[in-house]
Amino acid sequence: MAEPRSENGSEEELPSLSSLLELHKPSPSRPPSLDPEAVVVSSGGEEAEEEVVVLEEVAALRGRGAAREGAGSEPCWQPDGGLCRSGDLVAPGGEGLWGDPAPSGGGCWGGENNICGAEGPALPVGQDEPSSPLVSRASTEASLPPKKKRQYSQREREAVCQAAWERRKEREAKRRLQEEEKERKRALAKTLKAQRPGECQKYITVVLDPVLLQVEGGEQVLRALEAANYSCVVENQAVPCSISWRRKTVSSQVGGGDEWTEEPNVLVLLGLGEFLSMAQSYKQKVDSCTEGQKMTLQSYVAHVMEKLPGKILALAVVGVENYFRSLRVRSKQRLQQATVPGNQEEQRKGRKRKINDSGLELTRMNMEEALVDLQLCTQVQVSFFDSCEELGEYATMFTKAVAEAPFKREREDTGFSFYLEKRWCGGVKVDHSGRGLLKVWNRQIQQFNRVSPAMAEAIVSAYPSPQLLIQAYGKCSSDQERENMLANIPVHRGEGVTATSRRIGPELSRRIYLQMTSHNPDLCLDFTG
Incomplete structure (x- = not known):
């Protein structure tokens, strides 16, 4: 094996890398990792034998060494270089991990058993960087301390929290406005639906005076209204024998409750005798040109309007045509009795009866004059019916007209001050x-x-x-x-x-x-x- 020479010419015998690696055998309690990721180290001599050092083993040793140092244990150095407790490589006679010279004395192998004093494996690492063995970039990055996160000041944290809170408030306000708009549209649709024909009858209640049920025709009115599925109640009214209406108003405001409102229409049932008496009083008033003590149709309406200010009054009378038919029958009978010769005493009694009854007889012309005067002065109309059943049907139609009045007014509201034809x-x-x-x-x-x-x-x-x-x-x-x-x-x-x-x-x-x-x-x- 060739001996490398230093630059100053002195010969120095160095141990081979293979001999050093033979001394480094893993502990039995910790088998070497089989991770394929490894670092290849070359000796640079004649023996070009490649050796593998497992990085995972080195990283694990460094992690345990750092944990022990954090626990307060003293660092242990290899006297002739090698692995320290943290798992870093130290050259013989070189500096430690942070540049401190490696102490002499017993070494410590940072394995699982943490055996100190034994000779651990050492790698020849020179002080000069070019002569050191090659170490991968992964091991270098693993040895670097972790980057610290940016620390925000108290003012910055408060500003971030305030901005997040403002965004949350804006989202909640927007969502609240959307929900309110949906509720408003839903309430408006419900209000419009309550005004449509077929639905408006469900929100109308007919109020009947108790006296109406005691006179002729009152029972027929109640039965007709109930047959048409209208809600009816019996309550004392300001005017006897009257019918009024009450509507359940569906509020278009969000969260608004339903309220009951009084309709302006009032229907009053007049008895036949009462009506004829008022019409006769008007005839006497016109004939004598003086103010009579008896009540006329006009004075009766004025008296009712004092009790019901702002109401739209309508009058109904049953049996007027029957009255005029009876007058024609009696007139024919008198004519027949006058033509038949009889007792003079019976003829005298007939003439006296005619004189006495002449003040109670009312012609159709007299009645029309009284009705025209009433309509011109008070704008009140009187409806006549032949039977109580017709009166019941009229009350039902009147109730339907009252229920559909808001819908018709809304439909006819064109926004113009002049009348428009239907087309x-x-x-x-x-x-x-x-x-x-x-x-x-x-x-x-x-x-x-x-x-x-x-x-x-x-x-x-x-x-x-x-x-x-x-x-x-x-x-x-x-x-x-x-x-x-x-x-x-x-x-x-x-x-x-x-x-x-x-x-x-x-x-x-x-x-x-x-x-x-x-x-x-x-x-x-x-x-x-």
């Missing part, structure tokens, strides 16, 4: 392809005063869209020409021999021109209305 309320349906725009343009022309459908159709036929009309105005050379551009468009009305023809005229042509080109929102197009 105008629905508007014109326009699809995605543009079908229906021609009808919209026709409707816009008809909104001008004194424009018939035939005139609008003539203008739309000449200029099928507002854009085409604007382009035609742009081709004119003067304002006078633009104002009279539509004046000569013919308007055909009728068919056959009754067909007529006329022109649009300068007045309508001027109004359409101003409406299409003016930028003044307060410009009056038609002074005549």
Whole structure:
């Protein structure tokens, strides 16, 4: 075996790497690891024999050595180099792990048995870095201390916590708003559903006065309402023989409870005799031109409205037609008795009875005069029925009308201060392809005063869209020409021999021109209305 020489020429005998490795035999209690990851170390001499050092064994030894050092044990060094307790390689006579010189004396092998004083395996590691054996990068990285995490100051930690808390509050507020919006839409949908026909009857309660059930026709009214599945209650009313309604209001506010509200409508049942007496009092008042002591229909309504301010009153009477039929029958009987010769005494009694009953008899003309006066002065209408069954049906229809009143008012609320015909309320349906725009343009022309459908159709036929009309105005050379551009468009009305023809005229042509080109929102197009 060749002996390497140093640079200064002195000969120095060094042990071979194989002889050193033969001394390094693993402890029986700890078999060597079979990990394929290893480091190859070359001796650099003539013997080019490759030896394998298991890295896992070295890492385990270093870990146990560091644990023992943390427990307070003294570090142990190899006198002639080798492995220290931490598992690091130390050269003979060299420095320790952190640059301290290795102490002399007994060595310590950092195996599982932690046997000190025995000679542990030593590797020849020189002090100069180029002459040291090659060690893998993995072992170098394993020997480095772990990187410390960044330490945040108290102010930085508070700022991070505050930002996280703000983000959490924003998310909760957004989620809360979304839930409230859903609840509001759900409550609004429930309110609209409660107003629809077929559903609104479930939220109506009919309130009957106890006196109504004691007079003729009251029982029929109650049976008819119950047969129509309406909720009925019997309570004392301010006006005897009256019917009122109570609605269960579904709140559209989130968290709002249901409330009961009184409907403004009131239906009062008048007896036949009471009604005839009031109508007769009006006749006597008109004939004598003085204020009578008896109550008329007008004074009765005023008395009721004092007890029920703000209510919409309606009156119902049963048997008026039967009364007039009986009057006609009695009149015929009297005529027959007058034509048949009989006892003079019976004729005298008949004349006296006629004189006494003449004040109680009321003609149809007298009754109509009293009703007209009542409607003109108080806007109260009186409904007449031949039977109690008809009265029950009327009460059922009245209840249905009261229940559907909010829905109908909402449907008829078009947002305009003027009345719209039914065909105008629905508007014109326009699809995605543009079908229906021609009808919209026709409707816009008809909104001008004194424009018939035939005139609008003539203008739309000449200029099928507002854009085409604007382009035609742009081709004119003067304002006078633009104002009279539509004046000569013919308007055909009728068919056959009754067909007529006329022109649009300068007045309508001027109004359409101003409406299409003016930028003044307060410009009056038609002074005549």
